[in-house]
Amino acid sequence: MIQNLKFNEKGLVPAIVQDADNGEVLMLGYMNEESLRRTLSSGEVWFYSRSRKELWHKGETSGNRLMVTELWQDCDRDTILAKARPLGPVCHTGNRTCFFEQLTKGDLK
């Protein structure tokens, strides 16, 4: 099944992380095949860091790991949705979610 996923030209798929308990969208990261395998086998979210160009066990340093409850692929098999319980703030800014800046019509200018 994993082989059927459509990784992009860089070998990655975007992976949305949603809080399994309150439904809040927490972040979007990228997974390569190996990080997806590790996520499935360990039950914790692993990404591939595009900046560091290496596997990234989310929360390994901070302790704020993401405990997966469910993993889904979309109809096109080119996006992952991970429902997870975060052990702490997901964002490096200390926010619970990375989506804390709202865009409004005023931003059109």
Add this chain to the structure above:
Amino acid sequence: MIQNLKFNEKGLVPAIVQDADNGEVLMLGYMNEESLRRTLSSGEVWFYSRSRKELWHKGETSGNRLMVTELWQDCDRDTILAKARPLGPVCHTGNRTCFFEQLTKGDLK
């Protein structure tokens, strides 16, 4: 503000669509600057279709448009989260969400 978004080398950012009422993650699409402008000004979700290489007013044909309630950018300014009320099934398969296929440890084989 829009100019500060980090569009990728193709001029796109991924945009997560979440049901504004029940929190369900519905789909992930891609926006270029113009589709983001149209989304903000019209209050309905516009994407950029990577396959058709054109602006894509989601639901224009099917009628299943996405009425935006809130738009957020993430901490890195390279991902959008659109909270929206869908006027019908979001997925081209007729499913309410594009994420209807679960991945489990069995998919590791």
